[in-house]
Amino acid sequence: MTASLLTLDVKGAFDSVLPGRLIRRLREQGWPTNLVLWIASFATGRSVQIRLDGEIGPSTDIACGNPRNRFGYADNTANLAISTSLTTNCEALSDLLQEALNWGAAESITFAPDKYELLHFSQHKADQDPTCTPLVKARSITISENTKRLYLRWLGILFDKKLTFKWHVRETASKALTVANTLRSLGNTVRGAVSACVLYKAYYGAETWWPGRTQPGPSQISNRVGEHLEKLTKVILTGARAVLPVFRTTPKPVLYRESGFSPPEIELDRIALLATVRLRRLDPYHLLRRRAEQIASNSRQTSRFARRTLALPNSEQINPLQYAPWHPREPRGNAQAQIGAPMGRTKEQAAANFMAFQRTIPSSDIVIFSDGSRLADGRAGGGYIRLQAHHQFLHSSLLYGHGKEVFNAEAEAALAGAQAAIAYPTAQFATNLWICLDNLEVVIRLLSPSTGSSQEIFESFRTLAAAWPLRKRLPHIKSGSIQIRWVPGHAKIPENEAADLAAKEGAASIPPAPHKSLYASLKRYAKTQSLSAAQSQWQKVAPQSYQDLEITTSPKRPGKLQLNRLDLGRIIAARTGHGDFADYHERFNHDDAYLLCRCKAQKASLHFFFCYIAKRRAPRLPGPPSEVISFLLGTAKGTRKLASWLAETRFFEGICPRQPLLST
Incomplete structure (x- = not known):
């Protein structure tokens, strides 16, 4: 063809x-x-x-x-x-x-x-x-x-005759590298500037052109993208150097880890996966959604798009056009006021207010307390209890298995509780049905038009709310309505604690047969895949000095980037050994380097901890050196304490400076 x-x-x-x-x-x-x-x-x-x-x-x-x-x-x-x-x-x-x-x-x-x-x-x-x-x-x-030109440009993507996209990557990487070098020359560049100005250019259109390093399957056929990755690696590392005050010889894994930027292959896989997740939120008339539905029906991996589509678990499909953007919506502030949201109150105040309000609910009304839970292994559950005439009539635990977030479980438990209440014979004696739960976002959205995760659940709840006034009831009972109320969680409110326990029991039950995941769960899946890949890569390439400091994680946004640039550079130098240290200068034959501290000891990455002059100026943290050093250099909290101690002692300015101080 x-x-x-x-x-x-x-x-x-x-x-x-x-x-x-x-x-x-x-x-x-x-x-x-x-x-x-x-x-x-x-x-x-x-x-x-x-x-x-x-x-x-x-x-x-x-x-x-x-x-x-x-x-x-x-x-x-x-x-x-x-x-x-x-x-x-x-x-x-x-x-x-x-x-x-x-x-x-x-x-x-x-x-x-x-x-x-x-x-x-x-x-x-x-x-x-x-x-x-x-x-x-x-x-x-x-x-x-x-x-003369071997590609076609459309919507910013350069298509070549063999769809290798080499011209596209070459152009975007070149432009991004120019920006990265400019930012690097400015100094004191923040991470956000590199993300917005460099990474955005480098990865533009990646959903279109990135095929993955290999084709899926046991054969692991290469997609020949090594040249793409080499160009992008140079861009990302240049951007990392713009953010980090480090020596030129600092190892590449450290640049990735300390800047929070992922290696290009991991980031490209993340972008492609998130683009596939977004397919589940396209309107019913979108060509890509129709194509994805056709692929799902025949399960044939005939293209890159098909392989990505089938790689995700079966999930709900959200219709973003079910409610137009101009559809009337209640202002959030008004909704919060109606549901008893915290709105600046402490948990204790909110709990006291809720219990006082609870005593005003007529005894004939039905009150449902519902909750959701999610275990560490991903199993989700829900639960609810039903009260009427100050007595608990129902207690139910619900198991939803995998593929749901706490948000989804909370919404489903509220719906299940309301369905049970409207079907119960004593509903004929109640004027209102009160649904009480501690997830503020679910409370706000239960009766609102929804175009997000669990859309079908929220729509079902709205339908149920419309049906409540039409239920079978005694002649003297008013039609009433379903009322939603926020209750502060973990505030020792007995009914809410009972619903929480029911939800945990549901999550811990035997998992049911596989079912559709929800959109929020797909987003978590995509995020987890990226974090897991970055973590696995870090464990393979982490330098020995980082292993010794027990720095086992590779965070997306390292906390120490909040330090000032001088302190950040000194801490990274101490972690890597690439800095103003005697062995480093000797290794690279720096003849003009000054190798001694004022205490006459040679400069070393951990000398700040043992220098007797520094210890006289300000005491260091007590404890065995191995534990204290691992804390100071290996944790975000420790680096902040170390930065404060270095500032207090003026260690690098007056005790162990880069060049000898002039005598006065």
Whole structure:
């Protein structure tokens, strides 16, 4: 099979919008009036001012649309044709181009001729030479492959004929490296700047081009991405050096660990996995969702996209369009006030207030206390108790198995408790049904439109709430409603403690048969995979000095990055041995280095701990040297204490300076 890609770009698309036509079409499509009016206001009477170095330039009107012609609206488009030959592809693309030109003529839209691009994909050697491949023709327009540039740019991705993406990685890595070197030259660079300015460029579009190091399966066939990883490794390490004040010889594993940046392969795998997770939150009409559903139904790993899709466990599919963004929503502050949220109160105050409120609930009303729990092995459970007339009537433990977070278990337990209450015969005596639980987010969302994890559960709860007033009840009993109330957790409220115990019992039960995971659980899975890979890699490459200090973890955001730059550099030097130390200078033949401390001992990575001058200035922590040193250099809390001690003693300024102090 062969494929051919043709891209078009409307000339001046954004500048050629006619507000009148745009608004008319929005109304025809049924968009809300308030949104249409907002767009109409935004598209008319616009002006711009340029601000540079504190100076503001004159106001300039922005013309939206061309008053002499009628224009529609379009942007970049791409047409893909697949068949057994490139000639057949070009015939199909020629027809598509003709249709686009006809439509453009009818709508007074002009396509930018310099933006036409064509690229053929084929495994046949005869199809690799762009001077010999077939053309796309429509009217007087002829489009051929670019003979000077071996790739096509679309939406910022450079597609080459063999889909190796080597040109894309080469360009993005080069731009990212330039930024990283600039940041490194500035000094005192924060980690966030590198993440935003360097990593974003380096990994742009990775969901599209990263195939993984090897193809899945027992054969472990290489995807030949070593060159990609080499280029990106140089970028990431340069970014790490911009963040960390370290010597040039500092080992690469240390740069990754101390900066919190992952090696490129781990980060690329994480990006690809998160992109696959997001498939479960696409709207029902999205092409990728439809494609993923088709793949799930036939379970055939025929493509990279299919392999990624099938690698994830079966899970819920969320519909983000079930409620439009402009759907009326209750302000969060109002919702918190209605449910008795803490809103600045201490736990003790909130518990006292809740128990006082609980005494005001009529005895005929039904009160459900529900809770969720998740064990260390990933099993989740829920539980609830039912009270009426000050007596406990129901106690239920629910096992949900794996694939759910505490948030999901809390929502399901609340729904299960409400379902049991409405079905119980004594519901005919109750006016209101009270649902009490200690997860604030679940409490707020139970009666609100949901487009997040456990969407089906929240929708079921809303349906149940609508059905409560219609239940069978005695003639003198009012219809009432379902009321939600937040209760402070672990505050010695007996009913809530009972629900918590029921949830823990449910989680500890024998797991049920496999079922769908929830979206929140997929996100945890993706995060865990990345952290696990980073941890496994660190354990393989950790330098001996780090092993001796029992530094066994590789955190995403190391706490010591909060230290000032001088202290951070000194602590990393002490950990690695790559610093202003006698053995380091001797190893690299630094003839001009000063090797002695004022106490006449040679400089060493741990000399700060044993220097008698420093000990006279300020006492160090008591305890065996091996334990104290491991604490000071191997833990975040210890590094802060060490930084304070070094500042108090002025160890590196006045006791063990880099160069001998001038005599006064």
